[in-house]
Amino acid sequence: MATRKAPETSNISKDDLLAYYREMLLIRRFEEKAGQLYGMGLIGGFCHLYIGQEAVVVGLEAAAKTGDKRITSYRDHGHMLACGMDPKGVMAELTGRSGGYSRGKGGSMHMFSKEKHFYGGHGIVAAQVPLGAGLAFADKYLGNDNVTFTYFGDGAANQGQVYETYNMAELWMLPVIFVIENNQYAMGTSVKRSTKSTTLFGRGTAYGIPGEQVDGMDVLAVKAAGDKAVAHCRAGKGPYILEMMTYRYRGHSMSDPAKYRTREEVQKMRDEKDAIEHVRDLLLQAGHASDEDLKAIDRDIKERVNEAAEFSKESPEADLSELWTDIYA
Amino acid sequence: MATEILMPALSPTMEEGTLAKWLVKEGDKVKSGQIIAEIETDKATMEFEAVDEGTVARLLVAEGTAGVKVNTPIALIAGDGESTATVPVAPPGAGPVAVVSDQAQAMIVPPASMKPAMAIPDEAPDMGWPAGTPVKTMTVREALREAMAEEMRADANVFLMGEEVGEYQGAYKISQGLLDEFGTKRVIDTPITEHGFAGLAVGAAFGGLRPIVEFMTFNFSMQAIDHIINSAAKTLYMSGGQMGCPIVFRGPNGAAARVGAQHSQDYAAWYAHVPGLKVVMPYTAADAKGLLKTAIRDPNPVIFLENEILYGRSFEVPDLPDYTVPFGKARIARVGSDVTIVSFGIGMALALDAAEALSKDGISAEVIDLRTLRPLDYDTVISSVMKTNRCVTVEEGWPVGAIGNHLSATIMTRAFDYLDAPVLNCTGKDVPMPYAANLEKLALVTVAEVIAAVKSVCYR
Numbered sequence: 095m096a097t098r099k100a101p102e103t104s105n106i107s108k109d110d111l112l113a114y115y116r117e118m119l120l121i122r123r124f125e126e127k128a129g130q131l132y133g134m135g136l137i138g139g140f141c142h143l144y145i146g147q148e149a150v151v152v153g154l155e156a157a158a159k160t161g162d163k164r165i166t167s168y169r170d171h172g173h174m175l176a177c178g179m180d181p182k183g184v185m186a187e188l189t190g191r192s193g194g195y196s197r198g199k200g201g202s203m204h205m206f207s208k209e210k211h212f213y214g215g216h217g218i219v220a221a222q223v224p225l226g227a228g229l230a231f232a233d234k235y236l237g238n239d240n241v242t243f244t245y246f247g248d249g250a251a252n253q254g255q256v257y258e259t260y261n262m263a264e265l266w267m268l269p270v271i272f273v274i275e276n277n278q279y280a281m282g283t284s285v286k287r288s289t290k291s292t293t294l295f296g297r298g299t300a301y302g303i304p305g306e307q308v309d310g311m312d313v314l315a316v317k318a319a320g321d322k323a324v325a326h327c328r329a330g331k332g333p334y335i336l337e338m339m340t341y342r343y344r345g346h347s348m349s350d351p352a353k354y355r356t357r358e359e360v361q362k363m364r365d366e367k368d369a370i371e372h373v374r375d376l377l378l379q380a381g382h383a384s385d386e387d388l389k390a391i392d393r394d395i396k397e398r399v400n401e402a403a404e405f406s407k408e409s410p411e412a413d414l415s416e417l418w419t420d421i422y423a
Numbered sequence: 424m425a426t427e428i429l430m431p432a433l434s435p436t437m438e439e440g441t442l443a444k445w446l447v448k449e450g451d452k453v454k455s456g457q458i459i460a461e462i463e464t465d466k467a468t469m470e471f472e473a474v475d476e477g478t479v480a481r482l483l484v485a486e487g488t489a490g491v492k493v494n495t496p497i498a499l500i501a502g503d504g505e506s507t508a509t510v511p512v513a514p515p516g517a518g519p520v521a522v523v524s525d526q527a528q529a530m531i532v533p534p535a536s537m538k539p540a541m542a543i544p545d546e547a548p549d550m551g552w553p554a555g556t557p558v559k560t561m562t563v564r565e566a567l568r569e570a571m572a573e574e575m576r577a578d579a580n581v582f583l584m585g586e587e588v589g590e591y592q593g594a595y596k597i598s599q600g601l602l603d604e605f606g607t608k609r610v611i612d613t614p615i616t617e618h619g620f621a622g623l624a625v626g627a628a629f630g631g632l633r634p635i636v637e638f639m640t641f642n643f644s645m646q647a648i649d650h651i652i653n654s655a656a657k658t659l660y661m662s663g664g665q666m667g668c669p670i671v672f673r674g675p676n677g678a679a680a681r682v683g684a685q686h687s688q689d690y691a692a693w694y695a696h697v698p699g700l701k702v703v704m705p706y707t708a709a710d711a712k713g714l715l716k717t718a719i720r721d722p723n724p725v726i727f728l729e730n731e732i733l734y735g736r737s738f739e740v741p742d743l744p745d746y747t748v749p750f751g752k753a754r755i756a757r758v759g760s761d762v763t764i765v766s767f768g769i770g771m772a773l774a775l776d777a778a779e780a781l782s783k784d785g786i787s788a789e790v791i792d793l794r795t796l797r798p799l800d801y802d803t804v805i806s807s808v809m810k811t812n813r814c815v816t817v818e819e820g821w822p823v824g825a826i827g828n829h830l831s832a833t834i835m836t837r838a839f840d841y842l843d844a845p846v847l848n849c850t851g852k853d854v855p856m857p858y859a860a861n862l863e864k865l866a867l868v869t870v871a872e873v874i875a876a877v878k879s880v881c882y883r
Contacts, residue, residue, distance in 0.1 A: 194663075195665075196661055196665070199660055200661040205662070206658075213630075214658070218653050218654075221649060223622070224620075224622025225623070227622075228622065228623040228624060228626020228629065229626045230630075231630070232627045232629075233630065235627070236630075236632075254618065255619050258616040261614055262614065262616065262619055262620065419664065420664040421660055421699055422701070423667040423723055
């Protein structure tokens with residue numbers, strides 16, 4: 095069995111590290127609970143879990159300021175929790191109840207929060223890419239210095255509209271960060287089986303967009319790359335691409351036979367690269383927290399997730415009149 | 424024998440143009456490929472090249488002349504050795520040159536089939552504005568441009584984006600002059616990338632702006648239809664009312680002339696199918712202006728279907744500082760008692776022509792212009808059918824899943840006992856649009872077909 099490599103020493107503050115730990119753990123526990131509720135039949139349809147990829151959104155949210163926007167695909171629960179949306183509202187949307195962010199009309203893949211500047215939750219692979227550039231277009235038009243984090247996967251990276259968007263984003267110098275969450279599998283098709291490109295961020299070169307590959311399992315590396323990309327965008331230098339090398343531990347959705355990769359491969363990533371264990375080691379080694387402190391955090395988060403689950407079960411079903419509302423503003 | 428230079432057709436729908444400028448004078452030698460004139464069409468000013476070599480014997484049409492019909496001789500070129508002096512002034516066989524002054528350009532007479540109904544039936548039709556309102560005559564093109572300019576002046580967050588909307592002044596000149604007035608921030612030339620810029624514009628609408636997206640033609644909206652439906656139309660619902668999308672997608676829709684299957688399709692029924700979209704298809708210039716202004720102010724995604732053939736047609740438009748037309752209100756364009764003809768967009772030209780012809784046969788047809796397809800003014804249609812007991816629908820689109828089908832079903836449900844005959848749907852033929860002139864004519868819905876359908880439902 096492989097062992098974790100020793101974490102690098104870090105000068106990151108105790109408070110920041112603890113915050114990353116909490117936020118990543120919240121996502122993981124939330125997703126584990128969502129998986130359970132799905133198994134109980136309380137969540138229907140598609141449910142794409144973010145377990146394994148937590149460092150990407152948590153690191154990038156740490157680089158964002160109020161007013162910055164984010165938009166992503168259907169694997170969106172982590173992004174919502176990381177930008178501060180209420181776990182109760184997210185879980186109740188998963189169960190299709192009136193307490194959900196879309197009052198039960200969106201589901202797992204379609205949630206939004208104007209307050210938190212979260213623009214979805216999009217079920218069509220790569221559709222969020224031009225939409226994200228459009229959000230950045232609006233900010234530039236309105237003359238503020240907000241940036242938009244536009245997340246998409248390695249699968250979406252082969253959609254034509256991504257490159258239509260790259261072209262316009264650089265042409266018009268839009269403040270958008272394209273975050274490719276390369277979890278190495280588009281559903282069941284590995285990157286190697288879908289492209290001969292060795293890197294995905296490198297495709298930006300054709301449009302003049304700078305970018306880099308980042309260890310997406312290391313929240314500190316993600317935060318550092320995010321800071322750099324944000325500075326580039328806020329300085330009016332146009333878009334930036336971050337290719338986050340990450341890994342999802344669970345299936346694509348809930349009914350994934352997992353024939354396209356081995357159990358050993360998944361276990362090796364968990365053992366050697368897990369983002370939460372990484373921060374846990376940093377906290378312990380630096381003496382920022384004891385085992386007991388971390389257990390207390392775990393308990394606290396479990397309780398929050400349980401409350402969200404309870405809320406999502408107790409929240410009434412959508413009123414039948416809701417069928418006919420919100421079609422037109 | 425001198426060669427006649429004829430007024431060229433410079434676009435698929437051009438029937439006449441303005442001879443803006445001669446770049447040669449009588450007696451000049453011209454070479455093949457030399458630019459000899461500038462010709463202004465309703466779409467653009469184009470340079471016109473000589474094909475033959477020779478000497479300009481006569482300029483038959485003075486520069487500045489508007490309304491010069493295609494194929495009118497405009498100059499005579501004498502070949503080598505030919506005397507320019509012997510060339511007759513009026514070439515044999517050429518009819519009188521149509522000379523219309525610049526000032527009278529707005530009064531250019533449209534082809535017969537496109538004339539608005541002039542005959543006044545028993546009751547005055549609904550003009551759409553109160554009697555006594557001052558009006559001015561303008562083309563549909565000018566009306567659309569005025570609507571955009573007025574709304575852009577009124578709201579700094581309204582902007583126009585699309586292919587060739589800026590420096591080129593619009594592929595169909597709808598946006599002519601807007602770049603000069605509003606600058607590159609608000610009149611944005613896009614790369615040819617419909618899927619991408621439609622998505623980007625929807626994102627900008629999520630972000631608080633009010634985009635107007637011009638598709639050079641709606642045929643190209645097929646590249647962008649995922650964003651129109653999945654991103655724009657559904658998001659308000661999917662977000663439980665949080666995230667609206669105030670956006671207008673506009674451009675020419677339907678058949679132009681001789682541009683073949685991929686450029687000749689009516690999307691009215693396609694978009695009218697989708698909850699979350701509003702769908703507008705004006706016929707007159709007044710409706711084009713008033714409905715486009717309403718569309719730009721609407722907080723929902725609006726599909727605004729224009730028609731290339733109608734762009735150059737003139738109508739009366741209320742001369743008011745802020746003329747708007749509400750969605751969901753059909754207009755009774757002609758009052759009648761024997762049959763109801765329901766149409767929209769360019770189909771109205773056929774409906775009105777048919778009604779006029781039918782009146783000579785003693786059939787009084789009421790003609791309803793739906794104007795908006797979503798929301799659709801069912802009540803006006805139903806109450807008309809309850810009065811006339813017969814109905815014919817007219818549209819350019821294909822027959823399967825047509826707007827007329829939906830109207831038939833609605834009429835059957837709500838006014839079955841009032842019907843004296845089955846509702847008939849006049850539509851385009853169930854074929855891709857052919858290129859050949861004779862076949863194209865056959866594929867389109869015609870006035871004769873509308874007349875035949877009306878006679879059929881009247882058992883005449």
